[in-house]
Amino acid sequence: MGHQLGNRLKQTWVGTGVSTPISLVAADVGFVSFSAVITTGSTVDYVIDDGAGNWEVGRGVLTVGSPDTLARTTIHNSSNAGSLVSFTSGTKTVAGIIPAQKIWTVDNYVEDTALTDAATITINAQLPRRHFSVT
Numbered sequence: 681m682g683h684q685l686g687n688r689l690k691q692t693w694v695g696t697g698v699s700t701p702i703s704l705v706a707a708d709v710g711f712v713s714f715s716a717v718i719t720t721g722s723t724v725d726y727v728i729d730d731g732a733g734n735w736e737v738g739r740g741v742l743t744v745g746s747p748d749t750l751a752r753t754t755i756h757n758s759s760n761a762g763s764l765v766s767f768t769s770g771t772k773t774v775a776g777i778i779p780a781q782k783i784w785t786v787d788n789y790v791e792d793t794a795l796t797d798a799a800t801i802t803i804n805a806q807l808p809r810r811h812f813s814v815t
Contacts, residue, residue: 683739685725686714686718687712689775690707690711690773690776691713691774692705692774693705694771696766697767698752698767701752715742719742719744721741721743725776726740726750726774726775727775728765728772736752736759739753756779
């Protein structure tokens with residue numbers, strides 16, 4: 681189905697471990713469920729955060745159903761050295777994002793998997809808008 685984006689995607693997950701797919705609970709108040717915008721079989725970038733210092737940024741495949749599920753297929757970064765996080769019990773936030781490894785410009789989409797959370801992107805106003813440097 682391809683890759684899809686959506687604004688204000690935020691739901692909860694109450695599962696544990698490194699289970700995949702994860703079952704998504706109803707959208708948080710004021711937010712939108714993944715299935716309201718993303719179609720079955722499409723990939724979407726996400727962040728999972730348990731509020732206790734454990735987090736995961738990745739790409740998953742959404743399956744619309746009852747409940748909707750998100751398969752954790754690619755991990756961009758995590759509190760577990762870039763691997764799937766084995767979450768403990770409790771409620772976790774799952775939100776749709778554009779991760780730091782993806783850069784959008786007005787004219788094109790650039791993917792640089794070498795970027796890390798510590799990367800600094802410098803945009804030089806003197807250069808045409810398609811040029812930038814990563815330090």
